[in-house]
Amino acid sequence: MKDRVFGVLQRVGRSFMLPIALLPVAGLLLGIGSSFTNPTTIETYNLGGIIYEGGVLYTVLDIMSRTGSAVFDNLALLFAMGVAIGMAKKEKEVAALSGAIAYLVMNTAISVLIMANGGVEAMAANSTTSVLGITTLQMGVFGGIIVGLGVAALHNKFYNIELPQVLAFFGGTRFVPIVCTVVYLIVGIIMFFLWPFVQLGISKLGTLVLNSGYAGTWIYGTLERALIPFGLHHVFYMPFWQTELGGSMIIDGNVVTGAQNIFFAELASKSTDVFSVSATRFMSGKFPFMIFGLPAAAFAMYRAARHEKKKVVGGLLMSAALTSMLTGITEPLEFTFIFVAPLMYAVHCVLAGLSYMIMHIFNVGVGMTFSGGAIDLTLFGILQGNHKTNWIWIVIVGLIYAVVYYFVFYFMITKMNLGTPGREADDIEPKLYRRSDVEAAKSDKSSGGASDIVSALILKGLGGKGNLSDVDCCATRLRITVIDVEKVADSLLKQSGASGVIRKGNGVQVIYGPRVSVIKSNLETFIDSPQSDDPDSVLGDSEKHTEEDRKREQSAPSSSTANIVMYSHLNGIVVMLEDVEDEVFSQKILGEGIAVEPTEGKLYAPCDGRVDSVFDTKHAINILSAEGAEVLLHIGIDTVKLGGKHFEAHVSDGQEIKKGDLLISFDIEAIKAEGCKVTTPLIISNTDEYSSITSAAQGKVLAGDEIIKIN
Amino acid sequence: MKTFSYTVKDEVGIHARPAGLLAKKAKEFQSTITLEKDGKSAAATKLMAIMGMGVKCGDTVNITVEGADEDTAAAAMEEFFKTNL
Numbered sequence: 195m196k197d198r199v200f201g202v203l204q205r206v207g208r209s210f211m212l213p214i215a216l217l218p219v220a221g222l223l224l225g226i227g228s229s230f231t232n233p234t235t236i237e238t239y240n241l242g243g244i245i246y247e248g249g250v251l252y253t254v255l256d257i258m259s260r261t262g263s264a265v266f267d268n269l270a271l272l273f274a275m276g277v278a279i280g281m282a283k284k285e286k287e288v289a290a291l292s293g294a295i296a297y298l299v300m301n302t303a304i305s306v307l308i309m310a311n312g313g314v315e316a317m318a319a320n321s322t323t324s325v326l327g328i329t330t331l332q333m334g335v336f337g338g339i340i341v342g343l344g345v346a347a348l349h350n351k352f353y354n355i356e357l358p359q360v361l362a363f364f365g366g367t368r369f370v371p372i373v374c375t376v377v378y379l380i381v382g383i384i385m386f387f388l389w390p391f392v393q394l395g396i397s398k399l400g401t402l403v404l405n406s407g408y409a410g411t412w413i414y415g416t417l418e419r420a421l422i423p424f425g426l427h428h429v430f431y432m433p434f435w436q437t438e439l440g441g442s443m444i445i446d447g448n449v450v451t452g453a454q455n456i457f458f459a460e461l462a463s464k465s466t467d468v469f470s471v472s473a474t475r476f477m478s479g480k481f482p483f484m485i486f487g488l489p490a491a492a493f494a495m496y497r498a499a500r501h502e503k504k505k506v507v508g509g510l511l512m513s514a515a516l517t518s519m520l521t522g523i524t525e526p527l528e529f530t531f532i533f534v535a536p537l538m539y540a541v542h543c544v545l546a547g548l549s550y551m552i553m554h555i556f557n558v559g560v561g562m563t564f565s566g567g568a569i570d571l572t573l574f575g576i577l578q579g580n581h582k583t584n585w586i587w588i589v590i591v592g593l594i595y596a597v598v599y600y601f602v603f604y605f606m607i608t609k610m611n612l613g614t615p616g617r618e619a620d621d622i623e624p625k626l627y628r629r630s631d632v633e634a635a636k637s638d639k640s641s642g643g644a645s646d647i648v649s650a651l652i653l654k655g656l657g658g659k660g661n662l663s664d665v666d667c668c669a670t671r672l673r674i675t676v677i678d679v680e681k682v683a684d685s686l687l688k689q690s691g692a693s694g695v696i697r698k699g700n701g702v703q704v705i706y707g708p709r710v711s712v713i714k715s716n717l718e719t720f721i722d723s724p725q726s727d728d729p730d731s732v733l734g735d736s737e738k739h740t741e742e743d744r745k746r747e748q749s750a751p752s753s754s755t756a757n758i759v760m761y762s763h764l765n766g767i768v769v770m771l772e773d774v775e776d777e778v779f780s781q782k783i784l785g786e787g788i789a790v791e792p793t794e795g796k797l798y799a800p801c802d803g804r805v806d807s808v809f810d811t812k813h814a815i816n817i818l819s820a821e822g823a824e825v826l827l828h829i830g831i832d833t834v835k836l837g838g839k840h841f842e843a844h845v846s847d848g849q850e851i852k853k854g855d856l857l858i859s860f861d862i863e864a865i866k867a868e869g870c871k872v873t874t875p876l877i878i879s880n881t882d883e884y885s886s887i888t889s890a891a892q893g894k895v896l897a898g899d900e901i902i903k904i905n
Numbered sequence: 906m907k908t909f910s911y912t913v914k915d916e917v918g919i920h921a922r923p924a925g926l927l928a929k930k931a932k933e934f935q936s937t938i939t940l941e942k943d944g945k946s947a948a949a950t951k952l953m954a955i956m957g958m959g960v961k962c963g964d965t966v967n968i969t970v971e972g973a974d975e976d977t978a979a980a981a982m983e984e985f986f987k988t989n990l
Contacts, residue, residue: 776922784925784952807957814921816953824953826921834920879952 209280209342210529213272217526218513220265225521227259229569234458238573269525270325270338271297277342282349283664283675288367289349295371296378297341301330303382321393331389335423344381345374396421396430400439411554415479416547420540422525423532434476441472453477457561461574468582469559478558478588479550480566481575484522486592487545487599489515492527494603499616501867507616522565535612541602549595556587609842611859648713649720650729651690656702657681659726663700667714671696672704688894694765694793695896705793758821758904760800761853762895763876766792770889774873776831784826785881788889788902789873797827797858798897799851800876808858809834812841815857816879823904824880829860831871840864854898878904906971907979911986918961923989928952930985936972938982949982 229235231252236245245252265272271294278293279286305328308314314322314329323332331337349370357365364372399417403410414434421427434440440453445466450459456473460466471478492515499507514526532539560575560583575585607614656662656674661682664675672692676682679702684695687704691713694705706713720726762768769789774780779789803819813833817825829841840861845851862872878887890900913919919927931938931949938949942964947954949968960966968986970979 778922778925783929784921806953807959809920809956810959810961811917811920814956816956818953826953826956828921834917834922837917879956 209277210273210533212279213269213276214514214526214529215510216265216272217523217529218517220262221517221521221523221526222262223258224262224266225517225523225565225567225569227255227257227262229521229563229573231255231259232563234461235563235573238461239577266523266525268326270333270335270341273335273338274341274345277339278345278349281343281346282353283666285349285353285367288353288370289346292349292371292374293342293345296345296374297338298326298328299375300337300341300378300382300385301325301328303379304330304386307383307386318390318393318397321390331385332393333385333389334427337385339423340381341378344377345370348373348377397433400430400433403434404439408551408554411475411479412547412551414476414547415550416543418550419543419546422528423539431476440476441470443470443473454561457559457574461561461578466582469561469578471554471557471559474559474561475550475554477562477566478553478560479546480522480562481560481571481588482549482553482592482595483542483546483599484524484566485519485568485571485588487549487595488518488524488527488542490596490599491531491542491603492518494600494607495531495614495616498604498607498614500863502863503616510615518567520567520569522562522567522570524565531612531614535606535610535614537610538603538606538612538614541606545595545598545602549591552591553587556591557584558587559583560585560588646716646720648690649717650726651686652704652713652717653720653726654729655683655686655690657683658729659721662721665714665718665721672706672714672717674702674704675700676702684896693767694894696765696794758801758819758823759890759900760819760823760825760876760878760902760904762790762891762897762899762901763798763800763827763857764790764792764796764874765794765896766790766874766894768889768892768895768901769873771875771877774831774875775871779828779831779875779877782881784875785877785879786887787826787875787877787881788891789875790895790901791873792829792862795860795862795872796856796897797829797860797874799853799855799857800825800827800901802853803851805845805847805849805851805857807847808843808845811836811838812843812858813838813860815843815845817851822880823878823884826877826879827857827874828877829858829872829874830865831873833865833870833872836865836868836870840868876901878902906969907975908967908969909979909983910965910967911983911990912965913960913962913986913990915990916962918964919955919958919966919990921956924952924955926989927955927985930982934970934972934974934978934981936970936975936978938978939969939971941967941969 230241230245236242245255274297275290275293278289282289308317308322308329308331311317321332322329324330352369352373353367355365355369357369399413403414403417406413418427418431421430434452435454436452440451441456442449442451443456443459444450445456445459446463448459450456453473453476456470457477460469492511496504496508496511510530511527514530518524518527528539528542560571560578562570562574571585571588575583575588578585580586606612607617652672653659656676657678658681661676661678662674663677666673677700679697679700682695682697682702687695692704692706696703696705767790769791771782771787771789772780774789778784797815799817801817801819801821801823803817803825806816806818806824808815811834813830813836814826814828817827819825842859844856844858851857860872865872878884881887884904886905888903890903895901915923928950940947940949940955940958942958942960945958947958949955968979968982970982972978
């Protein structure tokens with residue numbers, strides 16, 4: 195269950211990337227455009243001469259501002275479609291269309307109910323908005339996400355539905371928009387009654403904030419961040435910015451209510467000596483984490499990305515960081531980690547809250563037009579003078595925040611192995627071993643027939659056509675969802691040229707390397723061909739060979755007379771000790787054993803026993819097995835020089851362990867990038883005490899497979 | 906019985922490689938060779954025990970050699986430490 199939830203969240207996070215990639219550009223347009231078309235800005239800096247309504251510069255800025263905000267205003271729709279596309283298994287374009295339709299239908303249903311209940315005036319203040327011309331409840335991106343997820347679920351269930359003959363025209367993918375319309379009509383009705391309760395709860399929290407001083411400011415800041423993904427932050431902060439909840443004050447003889455109004459009235463007033471912190475406490479806290487904290491977090495994500503992915507994610511992260519820094523639009527950055535690493539977002543919320551509180555304590559009086567980027571800081575802080583605003587504290591606290599964000603995020607990502615951009619586990623080792631039988635089969639047949647044999651092997655290995663629920667691929671892996679995972683035969687898949695097979699629930703990942711996309715399309719073509727009903731017909735001789743292989747594999751353990759058996763400590767490829775590129779191992783100075791070239795950075799216990807010692811540098815571990823064998827597991831060659839970097843130990847000295855327990859995790863790519871091999875020998879260091887130690891595996895192994903026998 | 910002590914200069918201490926070489930060397934002699942550091946001791950032929958001592962750079966190890974060929978063994982071991990650690 196936990197795996198499934200995690201898997202879904204991962205996919206949601208990935209499906210966000212399509213709309214998110216657009217946000218930095220939209221953010222810059224909006225941020226720059228709106229700052230310089232803001233009447234207060236123009237007035238304060240006497241820009242009226244060059245920026246005036248109707249003038250060329252104003253119009254250009256206005257176009258920037260409005261096109262940028264067109265993206266943000268319709269973010270929910272983008273997410274409704276983007277998530278549907280990302281989550282749909284097949285026929286993704288139909289899911290996108292259905293997402294758009296469902297979103298319109300849901301909001302229209304809400305709109306009609308709002309009208310029927312007395313219109314916007316009858317609803318709570320700030321609880322409604324206009325989306326694509328439809329007056330509806332303020333649900334923010336959350337509205338789009340529930341549409342996207344629901345539509346994808348409906349789509350995956352119904353896209354291949356067969357209807358009775360009379361209605362056949364409406365079957366298959368055509369049925370999806372139809373069913374989505376009906377479902378989201380109902381969802382809209384439900385949301386109309388349900389959502390106001392959520393909104394009411396939020397505005398009650400506002401009252402709490404007001405009555406609790408500095409702590410109140412902290413709560414305000416934390417909640418404001420926490421509500422962003424649900425679109426509820428407007429309901430929450432607008433009353434502070436625009437109504438008497440944010441205080442009221444007499445400025446130049448006029449009563450002004452609302453924090454933002456107070457700030458701008460003071461800005462316009464000639465008699466302001468110091469800006470009222472009672473108002474700006476609802477705003478100033480944004481600056482430190484938006485200009486300093488989040489960009490540092492982006493840097494942490496960049497640093498934590500896999501080496502070869504850095505270039506790709508660097509662009510995304512840098513533009514998102516720049517947007518946050520300059521304009522205070524943080525969604526592009528926040529949405530890159532909110533779903534893949536919710537805990538990180540929680541930490542971010544707490545730190546953001548603290549930022550508000552610290553600004554409150556230091557009497558920082560910098561307001562903003564709509565967010566806390568460098569543009570607003572310059573206009574409403576620096577240019578007003580430190581004596582009025584204490585803006586210098588923003589920079590001081592901000593610099594500290596940058597350090598805190600960087601280390602906290604980097605630590606969390608690496609220690610908890612969070613899947614932030616560029617860390618998705620879809621990369622593998624270059625293939626080290628050839629599957630000679632497949633190579634032989636390829637050379638036997640003409641080039642056209644070869645891929646069919648591969649496809650047939652894969653299909654048979656996956657339990658036949660009837661066992662497949664979904665076939666997809668990423669850069670290097672075939673990703674299949676099967677109906678019965680028991681039917682999957684790893685040996686057949688490996689025969690087809692795979693360097694590894696990973697199972698998670700009903701998901702099977704078969705690792706082929708970059709050529710996987712060709713393998714996938716060949717497989718799809720093969721699945722559509724009549725031969726696929728009986729893969730054996732294609733396989734012929736090579737299949738028999740495979741059967742023999744399997745029998746041999748199965749009979750091997752039963753013929754064993756070993757006293758002690760060690761099980762593979764990693765997923766990977768067996769390397770004979772003699773072939774390890776280090777004479778200490780290859781000349782067996784440390785003892786007999788076997789090595790594995792890992793395909794996954796996880797070292798598991800090869801037997802039951804006790805941890806004798808974990809090296810300080812965490813690259814090696816000594817285990818005393820329950821039967822008395824002294825086992826040294828040594829990750830990589832010369833990795834002692836890394837001083838523990840890229841390794842994480844999960845056990846400590848003296849700890850009792852069971853076969854298959856995770857001992858050490860390590861970052862294969864990072865270690866290779868440092869110039870070390872990751873070949874991992876398993877050495878019996880008290881070899882002298884046994885008469886024979888023989889290898890029991892070759893080629894690919896999975897952790898837990900028999901690997902050596904000791905007599 | 907012969908004893909000597911040695912302060913490890915190799916910056917990564919007695920990790921797998923030197924421990925392996927050390928044990929191999931120690932096995933060449935009849936004498937019992939024992940390593941001791943901070944109250945922990947290990948037979949020089951027992952690889953896992955040596956590694957378990959966790960000897961780091963700057964640590965001082967006391968070596969005891971006892972047996973028929975203790976003179977040769979002690980000299981050889983001292984030579985080994987100097988060249989390898």
